[in-house]
Amino acid sequence: MQTIVLAAGQGTRMRPLTEQYPKPMLPVVGKPIAAHTVEAAVEAGASRIVLVVGYMEEVVRDYFGEEYAGVQIEYAVQTEQRGTADAVRAADSKLDDAPFAVLNGDALYDGSSLTALFDEKPSVGSFRVDNPSQYGVLHTTDDETTATGVVEKPADPPSNLINAGAYVFPGEARSWLDVGESERGEIELTDVLSRTCDEYEVSVVPFDRWLDIGRPWELLEANEWKLDAIANDREGTVSENAELNDLVFVHEDAEVRPGTVIDGPVYIDAGATVGPNAFVRGSTYIGPDAKVGNAVEVKNSVLMDGATVGHLSYVGDSVLGRDVNLGAGTKVANLRHDDEPVETPVKGELTSTGRRKFGVVMGDRAKTGINTSLNAGVKLPMEGTTKPGETVLFDPES
Structure with a gap:
């Protein structure tokens, strides 16, 4: 055909x-x-x-x-x-x-x-x-x-x-x-x-x-679908002091450092490093050369090529573009207090994601200063930045 x-x-x-x-x-x-x-x-x-x-x-x-x-x-x-x-x-x-x-x-x-x-x-x-x-x-x-x-x-x-x-x-x-x-x-x-x-x-x-x-949340859904069928292979460097549960794929060129706990399904791609003392839980895709630092928690997210989540940070239900860099202590909110589906701007119009939990979308090379807080549904544009200690409650382009 x-x-x-x-x-x-x-x-x-x-x-x-x-x-x-x-x-x-x-x-x-x-x-x-x-x-x-x-x-x-x-x-x-x-x-x-x-x-x-x-x-x-x-x-x-x-x-x-x-x-x-x-x-x-x-x-x-x-x-x-x-x-x-x-x-x-x-x-x-x-x-x-x-x-x-x-x-x-x-x-x-x-x-x-x-x-x-x-x-x-x-x-x-x-x-x-x-x-x-x-x-x-x-x-x-x-x-x-x-x-x-x-x-x-x-x-x-x-x-x-x-x-x-x-x-x-x-x-x-x-x-x-x-x-x-x-x-x-x-x-x-x-x-x-x-x-x-x-x-x-x-x-x-x-x-x-x-x-x-x-739309970005559908990229999360796509990864959730395909993560359910990954091979349970740990070919890379995995510390004997790390704990890997359920379906976890570690590329032969990836590394999981001591004290890290991973609850699958999680896919860690070539050149990526996780830990030490990190917590990653499904469904999460960590892309090539991405870095999840010390005492970081990542949940149900997509980290694209070269994305870095600095130590003492939390990222949930989010999509981080290529070469994004989160300063230490960055926190992502992913739940509305009224339990309604999270909304985010699409082509200038506030749109329901249909998801009770949804975090942020960050364009390529966006960066946060230390101790930044990002509200549920926020988008940061490509190469966008925040100041240390800043709280972002809305999409800066909306």
Whole structure:
């Protein structure tokens, strides 16, 4: 199955993490989101992959190269992000006349469901959600086995069965990609899906598990998903005075120092150091060359490449960007006193995370002064700083 993976967008809702980094390349347990997508596609039967790139395309190219997971990788460039159909159209010259699959490079798909999608062609992936008005909602036959159309973000959804952004189109659909702009001003692949539904019987394939990763707390959720399946390997340097419980992966080039307690699932990547006397608990991903210092507690968080949490600090339910540096004694709040879901700004609008516990999001190279306190839901922009002893109660960009 020739497979297109869309990886060209800027990911504006994921800011500040994507100010200088493409969203599909954000880390989920040791590899980029898009790598999980490509690997799942290969396991499902993809014979070659066309990656549609655009924003910071060199990061994607450098990671995947000309071959990945045993299959050929080709690239198509979407010069302007004008919509999903426009992205697929950018890859048209790479396709032959056989059926082709399209997947989003910023989503996770469970492997068995993706295999079923590839086996049923043409087909569209589906998933049930509590808030269908935020997605494309499928129109189906009464038994929900065949798609008859799709409506984008309806105010009054016909059901809670949404389009999971995974498709297998007939080869003929290549000639239908030159569609006009939608009401949202984009050239949308859902218009091509609607045409396919008119011309063919399109199977609806329910996904057992699926996650669209568009906002920072969904990156936490993605890591929580994949951490449940990590190998329980302690290949690195682990002090005999450290205590590791449940699923804990320690890369061969990582170090866990004396007095440290780790309650998994936790993944410690290459070059990372933890401790001494640190407490790390799941679900937590500690990225390459990250540092968790003396008497630090980290809980259910993502620390990207080179992030440093200085001694006597607490970080909970948070995402720290690349080369973030927390001064000693930094404390992160992750719970509202009224127990309501934590809110955080997304594109200037205060948005519920849907999570009872959520800490902070810090852009690349942000720094805190010693004894800084950060309130639940705070974002610090890329290279943002705080003063020693400062308390931050709001997003400085909101």
